[in-house]
Amino acid sequence: MSDGQLKAYYVYSPWLRIFHWLMVMSIVVLFFTGLYIGNPFFIGSQGLEPTYAFSERLSMETVRFIHFAAAFILVCAFVLRVYGFVVNKGDRLLPRFWTKQHWAWTMDIMLHYMLLRASHKPYLRNPLARMSYLGVYFLIGIEAITGFTMYVMVDPKSIWGQSFSLVNSLLINEYYVHLIHHYVAWLIIIFAVVHIYMAVRADFMEREGEISSMFSGVKFLAHQPVDLGEIATEEDSLVRYWDNIARDSRPHSG
């Protein structure tokens, strides 16, 4: 089936792409504002820095406001992304843990990343990455739950306060909620580092168009992706989509 030529596959719906970038932006903002909230500092090493911060209009109040605004954006993006998961088959990322194939593919990828295998099978959505996305969704979920627990408890009587106060009891007390929120923030950032590297690597090493795919929705693969069936209703529709566009602009073999 291989013809040595790059073939274009349309993977990501605009829906997914919009919310991916919204999530990226909000997480970056949340992380930096969060760090500031955890330890309000300002350029300078000693003394009464935050006071100067205040005079520079970077007060705790402002930073917390930005953090909370970003938090709402993140949560909305997150929810809408999950909605996309339901309606667009292409947006599905849930790894198929229950299949033997999933684990075989994961092994394939891992061996590749451990530099023990020169290349891996062609995937539209690499199973290892899919697991890591599930993981990071989980982390984002923890951040949202712990974050909102701290956020809504200004009014413990409210319906939100009453619901989230259970989180406080569950995690012993709210101090642990704060700790978990803080620790998990770092885990997300560490994910991001590796994640960006993988994307860049895929682009440069395998010329899969990973980065641009998050903008355009399209990935380029030389071979037919093995997981095509999981992602798309029928492979042709994917290819055809590209073909329709490409027919006019460049010659196409296959």
Place this chain on the structure above:
Amino acid sequence: MQTNNSLWELFQKRGLSRRSFLKTCAMITGLLGLSPLKCTEVVAAAEEKNLPVVIWLHGHECTGCDESFLRSQTPLASDVILNMISVEYDDCLSAAAGEPFEQHFKEIIEKYAGQYILAVEGGVPLAENGIYCMVGGRPFVTVLKEAAAGAAAIVEYGSCSAWGGIQSAKPNPTNTVAVSQIVGGTTIVKVPGCPPIPEVMTAVIMHFALFGQLPPLDTSGRPKQFYGNRIHDTCYRRPFFDSGMFAERFDDAGAKAGWCLYKVGCRGPATYNSCGNMRWWNGLSYPIQSGHGCIGCSNNGFWDNDQFYERLPNIPISATIANADTIGAVATGVAVAGVVAHGALSVVEKYKRQRQSKPEEERRP
């Protein structure tokens, strides 16, 4: 004889006659400034109960809660003890000791079964069958269960009672737990704090005296009117927090100015208590007003939320001092370095392979 320890019963115990009992009642009638006609009522009263009976038990504790209770101004502790409730058993204040005291305990829990309020100060050690706290030659846990069986309600006074307290901090050598982990089946009111604010302690009883019922409780069983908000949300230093004005160190200019104590470890943002609004001594002060961060003394397990002067605890990594931010920064650095190295290696590998084993790649599907 329907009541225990009524004056009549006392007379009986002492082998005194009904006649002398009636004479004493007449004397009391006079003392109370009542007309002699009221004498029969006094006699009846002398055989009857009227105040809610309270039994106050001490487990693994420091008696700071008892002391705090006594410091209440409104209502005054004396008014509570003498006029709102009848504290029939409290080894901190009761006159009696030893055998007659234990006997009294047995009589009270029988006589008032299902009616008395059980106040407990202190946690319940369970290790080795509870022998780490013995009362009258029996494990406290046994006494507690006995008293709890007939209690109309249980009040857990203090963080020891409500959460386990200081003795349950790691490594919890006596395996101490909260009262509610041992007994149940009845309303349990948690009044945490180490100790709780005096007026909060008495107010639970005041509420009962005023409205004839226990105060409304939150999802953790604490009276909402006293544990409804975080100290941080009621703290008089909050404007400084919002404005980003912090004491950086104790006794620095910010500390003198009374700025927010967040950066010296204040646990106010995670602590539910009335310190910010009510304060101690009817508004006189609270730890934050006196310049020290809150240590979260009303929170479950707060002792293990140490160190108290850091917002992020140090994470024990052999002989270095590091918190989540330092570790996070290092880990992120390592991750960056790792991916860069991995990238470089991958490139080298790929280059090598491309030169030497092109055919292999061809073989793949």
Place this chain on the structure above:
Amino acid sequence: MSVKRVVIDPVSRIEGHLRLEIKVDESSGKVEDALSSGTAWRGIELIVQGRDPRDAWAFVQRICGVCTTVHALASLRAVEDALGIEIPKNANYIRNIMAATQNAQDHLIHFYHLHALDWVSPLEALKADPASTVELQNAVLEKYRLPLSGPVGLAFDAYPKEFPKATTLYFKTVQQKVGQIVASGQLGIFASHWWDHQDYKLLAPEVHLMAIAHYLNLLDRQRELVGAHVIFGGKNPHPHYIVGGMPCSISFSDMNASVNSERLAVVDASISLGINLINYFYLPDLLAIGDIYVKKGYTDGGGLAKERVLGYGDFPDEPYNGIANGDFHKKLLLRSNGVVENFGQGLASAVFYNLEGRDYADPAILAEGVEHSWYSYPQGKSNFHPWDGITEAQYTGPKEGNKDSWIYLDEAGKYSWLKTPKWRGKSAEVGPLARYIIIYTKVKKGIIEPTWAEKMVVDQVESVSRVLSLPPENWLLSTVGRSVVRGLEAQLHAYINKYYFAKLVKNIRSGDTAVASTEKWEPSSWPKEAQGVGLHEAPRGALGHWVVIKNAKIANYQAIVPTTWNACPRDSQAGYGAYEASMIDTKVKVADQPLEILKAIHAFDPCVACATH
């Protein structure tokens, strides 16, 4: 000739869980043997291990909420001694005020609310004539008020605000209330006591009524004595501190400062109130009762105090740079540090041994044993200095009964959660009486040139001797003496409060507002390994905390607590502890109603949570 074994468990009106067992010869009333057992142990020494030494004060403060603050102070001193931290002047004065406040308040509340019911009965009070009680009240104020005072540098109270009321209606009203309680049949905290014991007849009904009136009155007022704790530490019980000084910054240019002129006014008013309550209520009541008892020959219960008393000294008048290096003891206002043996034989035969500086680091001088305690030491070791101290529980159960249902404890084996502290291998009594004996002896024998406070100690003892018309040895070394001295000490501490308040204000006036020294706040400035000792004279006696710090964490922590000294189990080498010795030295009239034992033990103001920790 039957010897009866009587158990008192729980002992009420104390802090903690105490069990007493006595063997009384029913015909003579002689106590042949007595056993004192602390029946609860929490393991706080183990809980602080591995934690940040700057947090230790908060943990160990919870050893006790009755003598709240004292363990925090001892802990801070131990950590500061280890790390070489010298606190600023203001912090030193404020901590002294915290300590003196605690002593005065603790003593007062002890007398009225934990001890008085051993002497007076609400039932007897019902028999009193309110008008005669007025006369009695006036006579008592005339005769028993000790006209002594310490230096009052700043006196803002225009006149003493707090007098006992002495009107017929007042006593009548109180009597009515007591009558109501009795009539209601709900005696509450007064229920089921040995009220028919003959000793309640020793005092006239009017004394009972007066004392019960004050019991109620001071139940309402005692809270106001601790104003200093609430201002400087934010709360009471368990005020807050920091290593290096105090958290309560002083400023007169900021509206939110923890300490400003208005806050100082609260402290001043509270201190003045303390002086008045002690001078017009506590001491006169105490001396009036004590006088009657002593006149009727009740001078037993002296026990170990006759043989050996011990103290560490307290109130560093100025900041010091260490304890184990001896500087602390050079600066003290009350040099009750040392041991006096044989005071029972009279001042002339009393022998004084000094105790300062390196002595606190010397295993030959201070150690603890566990021969009769529910702990185990490694094979072959019978004593440990607290820096090397080990707390390892080893419960063995009673002599009769089961492990979890006791009949009698085992005096031949292990029977208490208290260790046995030893000075040069011997037991010693600590507490107000010990401090007074030590200072009295040191001054009288010319060992020290007295400070104003030490002079006041001697004056107090001598004026009480005049009131009682007995030489000190004859009344001091008894149950009554123990309680009377506690009252004297309350008075002394009330003035020490005033004294340090004036010093604090004077120092602030000189422009110094520092309350904390933070150069050594960061663990990076600490040595890799350090050890320190923190000493304090707590209300119940000499308190020491010993800390070992390794890599910025607590590697070992041991406390030897006043009630551990006094209520400890016997030891084949050290002898009886003070409780056991005092019980053996007390006559019991009715074996089944050992009121005298209760009184004798209450006179120590037991704190068993402290003792076992």
